[in-house]
């Protein structure tokens with residue numbers, strides 16, 4: 001073993017020992033409803049935070065932060081290997097909210113919100129609207145400044161974990177002048193505020209992971225604005241970049257840690273000697289390693305201050321296609337067995353072995369956070385410098 | 400009877416239009432769809448195997464639920480044997496008689512067994528109809544809610560329809576019909592969801608224009624249409640011609656693969672709304688994946704096709 005990997009191996013042992021003593025057991029069987037899901041997620045997050053493993057990607061000044069990339073990867077791999085719950089409930093808090101606060105929050109905002117995240121406060125993201133999906137900048141949810149508050153009216157759609165969240169990263173329109181992007185402002189919304197209604201949406205794999213949020217004369221203190229008025233688009237890019245790049249270190253490590261599920265299927269269906277199946281498994285395993293490698297490289301570049309616009313899209317598109325390939329192979333090898341309905345495990349992660357459910361859930365990564373098509377546009381236009389589609393099409397112009 | 404295949408197809412399409420995933424069992428029976436392939440002499444419409452495929456295209460297009468595929472397999476067996484005419488007449492009139500849609504010889508994947516009077520059982524050297532009175536029938540809930548499948552452990556009663564080599568020939572005809580029906584169902588479903596997706600792209604606006612204006616998406620639907628058109632041509636050619644059972648199996652594999660690919664793309668192209676129960680995309684996606692798994696999956700069917708082609712190449 002070379003000198004560089006020795007401390008990592010000792011971290012690995014340390015995490016493994018800690019997990020042996022602390023990882024929740026039998027949670028998969030228990031998490032068949034939202035009550036158990038919330039209990040499990042909250043309990044496990046608190047444990048991890050106490051053990052110092054909840055937020056290894058945070059900066060060193062915060063408890064549990066300051067891990068090197070290599071260390072982070074060891075931690076995520078071990079968490080997957082020990083089959084611990086994926087922290088879906090606090091995902092937006094520890095990644096999207098925290099990253100955006102680190103970059104844009106005032107000292108006072110950071111001091112207020114960051115410790116609460118570690119104590120388990122749940123955030124969701126309120127960007128999309130019925131008519132603003134891929135075209136996020138077209139959003140219409142309106143905030144009007146009145147003294148020290150903004151009064152917000154409108155509707156948000158697809159807010160993951162919205163129905164369980166305490167707080168919301170809210171992107172609103174404060175002006176209709178000029179470019180669509182220029183009129184946006186970023187607010188930190190308390191979902192317990194008067195005038196907020198949250199309605200869960202039923203998804204095709206059986207969960208209700210996302211929700212609609214209706215805002216009716218909701219007051220948000222001006223102190224809870226991130227960045228300046230009209231700077232919302234730039235702030236939102238931090239959130240999106242964290243979603244598209246940073247989170248995928250953990251998720252691709254988890255995917256790598258879940259390959260045994262496919263191996264199990266191959267064995268269970270007696271196809272260990274089937275050359276076609278082995279080739280497909282080998283191809284998938286290589287793709288997964290590539291997804292881990294590109295997430296790795298992205299973060300290294302980011303830390304070195306060398307992130308290019310579009311790099312995060314490469315990472316996300318690689319991950320989403322690989323996750324699709326993974327769950328697709330599961331459905332295929334699962335045969336008719338995979339077609340029988342199994343209730344999903346809430347918070348079970350992206351690879352639970354309930355193959356049809358996993359397959360349908362994999363769309364979360366090909367659509368959410370900017371769809372694959374949108375990532376392709378970003379890669380082509382921003383990274384590769386190809387011309388953008390002309391703007392401002394109208395019926396008359398096309399005729 | 401003077402009904403032509405085209406007339407039957409059009410009538411079926413009209414009859415199922417407008418609603419998705421409904422049980423239209425009495426309509427299917429009343430329209431004579433179940434008896435389409437049965438020779439005139441045995442009281443059917445005498446339209447042959449091709450008509451079966453065409454009917455299932457229409458059933459698939461509307462995601463019609465119910466045991467039509469299995470029922471037609473039972474009818475094919477009854478019509479192809481000297482079974483009592485009374486049983487055949489009952490089956491053609493819609494008295495539910497079912498069959499397994501699994502390809503591994505197990506009595507699994509049996510549609511609507513809970514409302515069937517009989518079940519067709521094909522074993523090596525024997526094809527029989529089994530009354531389901533004394534059978535143990537276990538529901539197996541599938542992700543696809545447009546079909547209701549059961550495991551069946553039948554009693555020992557058997558109405559033998561054929562034995563020995565006649566049974567094997569009959570079993571092959573039944574399997575062929577199942578594969579053609581699954582292929583047809585898949586192509587009809589694929590066509591329907593592709594049409595719905597194109598409509599959606601024309602109406603959904605982002606970036607101040609309909610999504611349909613993006614060439615990236617136009618090319619995607621063009622690819623889907625091309626895949627579908629080629630699969631449909633193959634379907635017609637193989638259903639009409641002298642294709643081997645293995646070739647019909649490969650056709651089924653191909654048609655279900657195309658269905659799956661189109662249904663998968665449809666969800667993606669609908670964006671978030673495609674992932675909700677409120678929208679119809681998932682109904683197609685789930686039926687497509689079930690169709691792919693029923694009747695022997697693509698891995699198995701395509702490997703067999705490769706083996707057969709290889710043997711012929713060296714023959």
Ligand SMILES: Cc1cc2nc3c(=O)[nH]c(=O)nc-3n(C[C@H](O)[C@H](O)[C@H](O)COP(=O)(O)OP(=O)(O)OC[C@H]3O[C@@H](n4cnc5c(N)ncnc54)[C@H](O)[C@@H]3O)c2cc1C
Nearest residue numbers: 127128133134158159160364368369371373667668670671
């Ligand atoms: C599981 C899940 C979780 C989500 N969580 C959140 C959340 O927490 N917070 C939040 O704010 N939002 C969330 N979203 C919303 C997500 O960001 C949007 O669904 C996504 O941006 C796509 O928007 P849309 O659904 O309106 O699809 P549309 O924008 O209508 O797109 C439909 C199709 O057209 C394609 N398309 C659109 N524009 C172009 C173009 N210019 N070129 C080529 N193709 C194009 C899309 O790729 C897609 O295939 C979530 C979505 C999902 C599915």
